[in-house]
Amino acid sequence: MRHALGTGALAAPLLRRVADDHATYRPDSAARLATVAMDLIGTAVAERAGRTDALPEEARRRTLLQQAHAFIEERLGDPGLDPAAIAAACHISVRYLLVQGAFADRSDPVMAAIAAGLSRWFTVYAYDRRGRGDSGDTAPYAVEREVEDLAAVIGAAGGTAMVFGGSSGAALALEAAAVTSAVTHLAVWEPPYHVDDSAPPLPGDFAGQLGALVAAGRRGEVVERFMVEAAEVPLSMLDAMRGHPSWAAMEAVAHTLVYEAAVLGPGNALPAARLAGLTQPTLVLNGGESPA
Structure with a gap:
């Protein structure tokens, strides 16, 4: 655990402090410190093994907070201490x-x-x-x-x-x-x-169908189908929407609705x-x- 830099540098002094002062801690404080210590040890080992991806998210979050706190405490009064410096030190x-x-x-x-x-x-x-x-x-x-x-x-x-x-x-x-x-x-x-049957099913080739309408110059139909089938806008609202000044702008980007359908994939699954x-x-x- 003899690291000059990184998580090991945080774990070593914390473990020494816990060992020296353990009799003075309340049970809840001791439990919190033990959790932090185990996070730091686990992270230090994972860093050495190149497997930080295997750490639980909560452990990574607590370790990151400890790293940020340590960096700030060491540099209190430093005019260069700012969010950018903290982020760079913590690799965020x-x-x-x-x-x-x-x-x-x-x-x-x-x-x-x-x-x-x-x-x-x-x-x-x-x-x-x-x-x-x-x-x-x-x-x-x-x-x-x-x-x-x-x-x-x-x-x-x-x-x-x-x-x-x-x-x-x-x-x-x-x-x-x-x-x-x-x-x-x-x-x-x-x-x-779409993660269950509460949303109306979309055609598996929805992007292709919209693309064919764009190619045929039927941009208004593209907007209508996207709004009704993908955005679930009630048909009763379409007439009012067509009469709104924003409808022309929506038709102007109708080709990008094909892209949205492609990003979501077949059936928005x-x-x-x-x-x-x-x-x-x-x-x-x-x-x-x-x-x-």
């Missing part, structure tokens, strides 16, 4: 990338509000997914290219980032996290996977086996009482 990111869902681009007001909230603590990046806003749309489309786009944005931002995705953007964020460690943490809001391999800490958000 202070960057947050936002990934929007259907019909939206980086100017989306909901994403702008999320960015404003996060910007108190993080450097926030928003980008236009391909086929919308200021981004290009090189054919042919493939989900892998969208994942590469996301990774390229993270690369330009500094190499790693936490990622927030909403709706189908959440599904894209999950796909990216499955193939690149540049995504360090995830927060996903309502990825629209949850890719459980693939997502089970994720090692990044992930927060899944769901709610039906938002003021929006």
Whole structure:
């Protein structure tokens, strides 16, 4: 356990303190210290073995907190102590990338509000997914290219980032996290996977059907089908939506609805086996009482 740096450096003095002062601890305090000590020992061993991925998430979280606390305590009064320095020492990111869902681009007001909230603590990046806003749309489309786009944005931002995705953007964020460690943490809001029979079934070739309508110039039908079949908007609301000024803008990005369907995959089925391999800490958000 004689490490000059890293988790071992935290574990050794803690173990000495526990051994010297164990008789003075209350039972609950002793239990907490024992848990932290075991976390640090386990993490130190896992680091040496190159198997930190095998550690329980809660153990990794507690160890990270100990590392951050130790770094801060050693540098109190240092004018260079700031969130960026702490993040660099703990090998975490202070960057947050936002990934929007259907019909939206980086100017989306909901994403702008999320960015404003996060910007108190993080450097926030928003980008236009391909086929919308200021981004290009090189054919042919493939989900892998969208994942590469996301990774390229993270690369330009500094190499790693936490990622927030909403709706189908959440599904894209999950796909990216499955193939690149540049995504360090995830927060996903309502990825629209179908996990039971409570949602109406979607055709297995939904993306292909929408693509055929786009090719035929029937953009309005693409929007209608996506809204009714994927977003579950009641048919009774469509007439009012068609008369709204935003309908033309929705038709303008109708081709990207094919991309959303491709990201979700056949029938919007949850890719459980693939997502089970994720090692990044992930927060899944769901709610039906938002003021929006």
